[in-house]
Amino acid sequence: MREKRMQTTWVIAADSSRARIFELEQDTSHLLEIEDMVNPEGRQTEREIEANQQHDVEMFSKQLGHYIDKACVEHRFDALTVIAPPKFLGLIRENLSDQSRRAVQEEIPKDIAWFEGHQIEEYLKARPH
Known part of the structure:
Protein backbone atom coordinates (compact mmCIF):
# COMPACT_ATOMS: atom_id res chain seq x y z
CA MET A 1 0.00 0.00 0.00
CA ARG A 2 1.31 3.43 -0.92
CA GLU A 3 2.07 5.89 1.81
CA LYS A 4 -0.45 8.73 1.72
CA ARG A 5 1.27 12.06 1.23
CA MET A 6 -0.12 15.35 2.39
CA GLN A 7 -2.08 17.37 -0.14
CA THR A 8 -0.14 20.29 -1.58
CA THR A 9 -2.12 23.46 -2.19
CA TRP A 10 -0.83 26.38 -4.22
CA VAL A 11 -2.23 29.87 -3.72
CA ILE A 12 -1.90 32.17 -6.72
CA ALA A 13 -2.34 35.90 -6.13
CA ALA A 14 -2.23 37.68 -9.47
CA ASP A 15 -3.14 40.81 -11.36
CA ILE A 34 7.85 29.88 -4.59
CA GLU A 35 7.53 32.16 -7.64
CA ASP A 36 7.08 35.86 -8.38
CA MET A 37 6.31 36.60 -12.03
CA VAL A 38 6.27 40.22 -13.17
CA ASN A 39 4.67 41.77 -16.24
CA PRO A 40 6.18 45.27 -16.54
CA GLU A 41 3.66 46.11 -19.28
CA GLY A 42 0.69 45.52 -17.00
CA ARG A 43 1.32 48.16 -14.35
CA GLN A 44 -1.92 50.01 -15.10
CA THR A 45 -5.12 49.43 -13.16
CA GLU A 46 -7.75 47.31 -14.85
CA ARG A 47 -9.69 50.43 -15.89
CA GLU A 48 -6.59 51.86 -17.56
CA ILE A 49 -5.87 48.81 -19.68
CA GLU A 50 -6.47 49.83 -23.27
CA ALA A 51 -6.35 47.75 -26.43
CA ASN A 52 -2.57 48.12 -26.84
CA GLN A 53 -1.95 46.87 -23.26
CA GLN A 54 -4.58 44.16 -23.58
CA HIS A 55 -2.28 42.03 -25.73
CA ASP A 56 0.51 42.19 -23.10
CA VAL A 57 -1.93 41.27 -20.35
CA GLU A 58 -3.26 38.31 -22.36
CA MET A 59 0.31 37.13 -23.04
CA PHE A 60 1.09 37.38 -19.32
CA SER A 61 -1.99 35.32 -18.43
CA LYS A 62 -0.88 32.71 -21.01
CA GLN A 63 2.61 32.64 -19.49
CA LEU A 64 1.09 32.12 -16.03
CA GLY A 65 -1.26 29.42 -17.35
CA HIS A 66 1.68 27.61 -18.97
CA TYR A 67 3.65 27.73 -15.69
CA ILE A 68 0.68 26.32 -13.74
CA ASP A 69 -0.02 23.62 -16.36
CA LYS A 70 3.63 22.50 -16.34
CA ALA A 71 3.60 22.32 -12.52
CA CYS A 72 0.33 20.36 -12.64
CA VAL A 73 1.81 17.77 -15.01
CA GLU A 74 4.83 17.52 -12.68
CA HIS A 75 2.45 16.92 -9.71
CA ARG A 76 3.86 19.88 -7.81
CA PHE A 77 0.40 20.65 -6.37
CA ASP A 78 -2.91 18.90 -5.78
CA ALA A 79 -5.17 21.91 -5.34
CA LEU A 80 -5.21 25.57 -6.38
CA THR A 81 -6.67 28.72 -4.88
CA VAL A 82 -6.62 31.57 -7.39
CA ILE A 83 -6.98 35.19 -6.22
CA ALA A 84 -7.20 37.89 -8.91
CA PRO A 85 -9.33 40.83 -10.02
CA PRO A 86 -12.42 39.50 -11.87
CA LYS A 87 -11.24 40.33 -15.41
CA PHE A 88 -7.77 38.79 -14.91
CA LEU A 89 -9.29 35.81 -13.07
CA GLY A 90 -11.26 35.09 -16.25
CA LEU A 91 -8.09 35.27 -18.36
CA ILE A 92 -6.30 32.88 -16.02
CA ARG A 93 -9.22 30.45 -16.21
CA GLU A 94 -9.19 30.61 -20.03
CA ASN A 95 -5.47 29.79 -20.12
CA LEU A 96 -5.47 26.75 -17.85
CA SER A 97 -5.59 23.21 -19.17
CA ASP A 98 -8.56 21.04 -18.18
CA GLN A 99 -6.33 19.16 -15.73
CA SER A 100 -5.22 22.38 -14.01
CA ARG A 101 -8.77 23.76 -14.02
CA ARG A 102 -9.98 20.65 -12.18
CA ALA A 103 -7.41 21.36 -9.43
CA VAL A 104 -8.90 24.80 -8.72
CA GLN A 105 -10.69 24.54 -5.38
CA GLU A 106 -11.47 28.22 -4.98
CA GLU A 107 -11.47 31.40 -7.05
CA ILE A 108 -11.44 34.68 -5.14
CA PRO A 109 -12.20 37.83 -7.20
CA LYS A 110 -9.93 40.23 -5.29
CA ASP A 111 -6.94 42.40 -6.19
CA ILE A 112 -4.40 41.51 -3.48
CA ALA A 113 -1.31 40.48 -5.49
CA TRP A 114 0.41 43.64 -4.23
CA PHE A 115 -0.10 42.60 -0.55
CA GLU A 116 2.90 41.35 1.43
CA GLY A 117 2.98 37.54 1.76
CA HIS A 118 1.92 37.62 5.42
CA GLN A 119 -1.02 39.91 4.53
CA ILE A 120 -2.24 37.43 1.90
CA GLU A 121 -1.92 34.67 4.51
CA GLU A 122 -3.93 36.75 7.02
CA TYR A 123 -6.55 37.55 4.38
CA LEU A 124 -7.06 33.85 3.64
CA LYS A 125 -7.26 32.94 7.34
CA ALA A 126 -9.79 35.71 8.05
CA ARG A 127 -12.16 34.70 5.24
CA PRO A 128 -15.24 32.70 6.16
CA HIS A 129 -15.04 29.20 4.70
Missing part, protein backbone atom coordinates in the same frame (compact mmCIF):
# COMPACT_ATOMS: atom_id res chain seq x y z
CA SER A 16 -2.22 42.15 -14.78
CA SER A 17 1.26 43.17 -13.61
CA ARG A 18 2.29 40.44 -11.18
CA ALA A 19 1.61 36.82 -10.29
CA ARG A 20 2.81 35.44 -6.98
CA ILE A 21 2.68 31.73 -6.35
CA PHE A 22 2.71 30.38 -2.82
CA GLU A 23 2.68 26.89 -1.39
CA LEU A 24 0.38 26.48 1.60
CA GLU A 25 2.12 24.57 4.38
CA GLN A 26 -0.49 22.12 5.64
CA ASP A 27 0.63 21.86 9.25
CA THR A 28 1.07 25.61 9.86
CA SER A 29 -1.12 27.24 7.17
CA HIS A 30 1.84 29.50 6.36
CA LEU A 31 2.38 30.60 2.78
CA LEU A 32 5.80 29.96 1.29
CA GLU A 33 6.42 32.06 -1.83
